[in-house]
Amino acid sequence: MNRSRILIVDDQQLFAESLKTFITNYAEDLEVVALARNGRHALDLAEQHNPNIVLMDVHMPEMNGVEATRLLRERYPDIKVIMLSTYDEDDYVRQALTHGASGYLLKDISPTELIASIRALESGVLQISPQVAAKLVQGIHDDSRPSIQKIGEQFEWFDSLTKREREIFTLIATGYDNEQIADKLCIAEQTVRNHVSIIYSKLEIHDRFQIIQLANKIRYHEH
Numbered sequence: 001m002n003r004s005r006i007l008i009v010d011d012q013q014l015f016a017e018s019l020k021t022f023i024t025n026y027a028e029d030l031e032v033v034a035l036a037r038n039g040r041h042a043l044d045l046a047e048q049h050n051p052n053i054v055l056m057d058v059h060m061p062e063m064n065g066v067e068a069t070r071l072l073r074e075r076y077p078d079i080k081v082i083m084l085s086t087y088d089e090d091d092y093v094r095q096a097l098t099h100g101a102s103g104y105l106l107k108d109i110s111p112t113e114l115i116a117s118i119r120a121l122e123s124g125v126l127q128i129s130p131q132v133a134a135k136l137v138q139g140i141h142d143d144s145r146p147s148i149q150k151i152g153e154q155f156e157w158f159d160s161l162t163k164r165e166r167e168i169f170t171l172i173a174t175g176y177d178n179e180q181i182a183d184k185l186c187i188a189e190q191t192v193r194n195h196v197s198i199i200y201s202k203l204e205i206h207d208r209f210q211i212i213q214l215a216n217k218i219r220y221h222e223h
Contacts, residue, residue, distance in 0.1 A: 039068025103127030173215035
């Protein structure tokens with residue numbers, strides 16, 4: 001059996017050790033290969049142990065998890081990083097997702113849910129706590145959202161969408177489901193589904209959370 005190799009990065013040793021013990025005892029398909037005490041240590045251990053998944057704390061001394069994620073993804077693009085944080089601060093979430101994190105989970109998640117999220121990474125679906133997702137969607141409603149024209153100028157992938165697809169992209173990013181989009185645009189729900197499929201295909205994404213990720217990348221770029 002091929003086991004996913006996991007690096008746990010957290011300056012709280014008790015938390016890291018407890019997480020390692022649980023994963024070792026309850027997930028035969030997962031192997032914790034090392035524990036790192038901060039982001040800088042994580043970079044050294046990633047080179048030594050070649051993990052394919054990193055569970056990354058956000059607030060750590062010497063190098064925080066966001067910066068470590070950026071460097072890890074630059075050096076080892078195949079590594080998937082899940083941020084684990086006590087906080088759902090918008091800025092850290094946006095930065096982590098912009099730098100290529102595959103998820104952002106709060107530490108109050110149950111160990112069983114965490115293991116399920118790790119396994120779900122194989123499907124390519126962004127793993128994100130519901131509280132974090134709700135804040136991301138809420139944040140896109142504010143007045144700092146750039147105009148569609150400006151988005152098109154700065155992000156070529158957005159310019160590949162038709163006017164209708166851009167409208168639907170924006171509505172998805174602001175929390176609308178397919179039925180609400182259909183009502184808003186006065187079109188059939190099946191037509192919305194067709195447009196959503198085309199948007200996924202054009203942007204090479206798989207789910208609505210990745211649209212939120214792209215929308216937050218736009219907002220972070222603006223700041």
